[in-house]
Amino acid sequence: TCAFHTDGAKAAQWLLACDGNKVQEYVRLERYHEALIGNSPVIPDDWVMVPKKLTAENGAKSLLSGEFLETTFISFPECLADEECESCDGSGRIKIEVPVSWTTIKAIWNKGVEHFRSSTATGDN
Template sequence: MTTNNHPAHGPVSLDRLHQIREILSKAAAQSDGGNLGYAMADAVKVIDGAITSFGAEPVAWTDEQELRDVEKDGCGYLFKANPISPNADARRVIKLYRHAQPTPVTPDDLVMVPKRLTAENGAKGVLSGEFSETKFINCPECFGDDECETCDGSGRIEITVPVSWTNIKAIWAKGIEHFTTVPHEENI
């Protein structure tokens, strides 16, 4: 079994960025020019930008309602970031930065999934009919009164019934609720 414990397989810390910058800077300075030397110098510039954005503070904030207003009306509000208003609902605040922020790394054993299963996100088409459960019902031939080939005399037969779309969505919602990292309003 192979493991990926090497630092190159994980997120890059600020300290690691400084180390990489130093290594590439020295290598670019010692280079005799050419494509590799220019590429290393360009990489140092990119790393400088990443180092700058690592400690970035938000310049403003907004929320989903304001973004909907911008989409609908072409106008919405941005709010001062320092400090964020104590009246703001911290769960709804969307922080805005001058430069794009590093994307969070999703560990290999996790995946991103939709919070809700819908026909629009394709889940209904993929999952409907995929799951079934076994149920036992009274034999419609003999009702358990006599010897029967359908139920072998037991009076009951086993049937397979597809799990309803409503139940699939309920199971999914329960899983999302269990694995979510954000507290729900009703749990606060």
């Protein structure tokens, strides 16, 4: 049978003497042991588990739509650059806030997931 050893020397001896199936079983036991003591190799303490994709089904669309705004300026030709215009203060432009599109929010999320997926694979987290 496969027994988990916290002693590194005993674990190394055992692994050298075992076939591939036993090694896989040992790794599963090691991960289980780490999870029990609160040291999960899958999710570090300062990380959280999140979905790979944002969808309406997982509640992300209703949560995030309209939550983020971009400031932009549009032309305001009605005042004809009248310095006394209360709408544009004579600049001929009005500042407006526009919600970030759902497509853009998903693209940003996907880029973040892609980055952290590759950084955890290389150990750069």
